[in-house]
Structure formats: C-alpha cells, structure tokens
C-alpha cells in the first residue's frame with residue numbers, strides 16, 4: 001500500500017490493490033437503465049421543442065455521452081439526479097456506516113441489531129492493529145470479552161436492542177445505499193480523498209470503479225478534488241496534489257474536458 005490510503009491514478013482507474021478486510025464486499029446491485037441516455041435526453045429536452053420521450057427513443061449513444069459530458073462540465077448537475085445507483089456494502093464496520101449515513105441525499109437499509117442477534121459476528125480489525133502483535137492481542141481480547149458479555153446479557157433476558165450497547169463500533173454490518181449520480185459525485189469528492197478514513201475511502205474507490213464501468217461519461221473526472229484542481233484541505237492536505245502524478249492527472253482531465 002502506498003503512503004496514501006489509495007494509490008494515485010484515478011483517471012486510469014487504478015484502485016486499492018485489495019479491500020482491507022477479506023469479508024468487505026461492495027456490489028452494485030442495480031442502477032437506472034441506460035443512465036447516460038436518460039440524463040442526456042433529459043438535458044437535451046431543456047433546449048428542444050420536442051419532449052424527452054422522442055429524444056430518448058432516437059438519441060445515439062455518442063450523442064448522449066456528448067451531452068452528458070457538456071452539462072457535467074457546465075455545472076448543470078441537476079440533470080445527473082435522474083440516474084440512481086444502488087449498492088450493497090457487506091462485511092463493513094459500523095464505524096463506516098456511521099460516516100456513510102451522514103450523506104443525506106441518499107436512501108439506506110441497514111441490518112438491524114434488534115432483529116438480527118450478533119451470534120458469530122466478526123469485528124473489522126484495521127491493519128494498523130493486525131500488523132502489531134501487541135495491539136492485535138489487546139484488540140482481540142476486548143472484542144472477545146465484549147462478545148461474551150453480549151451473550152451473557154441475552155441469557156439474562158436482556159433484549160438484543162439493549163444488549164447491543166456493549167458491542168464494539170467495529171462490529172460487521174451490511175447496508176444497502178442508493179444515491180443519484182449528483183450525490184455520488186459529491187460523495188466521491190469527499191470520500192475518495194486521501195484524508196478520508198481508510199475504510200470508507202476504500203469503499204468509495206470501489207463504488208467509483210463500479211459506476212465508471214456502467215456510466216463512464218457520467219463519472220469522468222469524479223474522485224478527489226485534487227484530480228480536478230488544487231487541494232481544498234489547506235494545511236491538512238496529504239500533499240499528493242503537488243506531485244508530478246497529480247499534475248499529470250489534472251492535465252489529462254483538462255484535455256478530456258476540452259475534447
């Protein structure tokens with residue numbers, strides 16, 4: 001793993017070599033059919049006497065991509081709200097989901113700790129802990145104690161919704177999230193940034209890779225702010241934006257916009 005949470009090269013779709021936890025899964029469950037054709041037709045309908053239904057029927061893939069690219073770069077981003085993307089995030093920690101649900105322009109369905117008892121649940125162990133034998137020992141001892149205490153509380157007749165108060169934040173969970181393309185752009189800007197916490201950072205990069213596969217033009221240039229311009233993080237910046245690789249990426253992005 002590089003000095004940064006995620007290796008550089010967003011425009012080349014270079015992604016984390018592997019997700020930190022073997023159990024962590026990011027799946028694109030579903031998305032609006034033909035998202036670029038839909039957003040392209042909606043955008044075109046703003047400037048046409050014809051309705052979007054006619055335009056949608058006739059618009060070519062190339063034309064839709066061209067229009068999407070144009071409105072995206074113009075900042076006419078409401079058009080991107082027509083395309084929705086639904087992901088299943090599995091085997092992630094509650095630390096991650098707590099940060100994720102701060103993104104308000106989205107819909108969520110999370111595994112319930114009231115109805116699903118934590119029988120054999122794992123806890124996500126960060127590599128900083130795993131790679132340090134003494135830290136690993138402390139971490140696992142306390143996790144095991146917490147799990148035992150949880151089971152004892154259940155045996156005492158304490159409801160699962162109360163027994164869960166003892167569980168660690170790192171406990172694994174599953175969540176389904178739906179965001180539209182505009183909110184995803186915003187989410188990617190914040191969470192693919194190398195300053196974001198590593199778990200949500202890895203998930204965000206994987207979500208970006210998945211949406212780029214199905215809607216490359218909608219998400220061209222999506223990623224941390226530093227691939228489009230200067231880093232907004234000020235003194236907290238990781239400094240990557242000053243590297244030659246970052247400058248090269250911004251140049252590629254600028255050229256793609258001029259095409």
Ligand SMILES: Cc1cc2nc3c(=O)[nH]c(=O)nc-3n(C[C@H](O)[C@H](O)[C@H](O)COP(=O)(O)OP(=O)(O)OC[C@H]3O[C@@H](n4cnc5c(N)ncnc54)[C@H](O)[C@@H]3O)c2cc1C
Nearest residue numbers: 099101102103104105106183186187190191193195196197
């Ligand atoms: C590196 C990093 C560190 C962070 N550290 C902390 C921390 O220490 N403590 C903490 O509490 N949070 C922290 N956060 C979370 C952060 O403050 C935001 O809550 C989170 O990133 C969601 O982003 P958002 O509010 O811009 O956008 P979203 O909720 O995703 O909304 C998207 C956009 O819609 C608009 N919008 C949404 N709701 C409203 C509204 N009610 N009024 C006006 N406009 C609205 C805004 O333009 C907003 O940017 C951190 C985030 C990051 C990336």
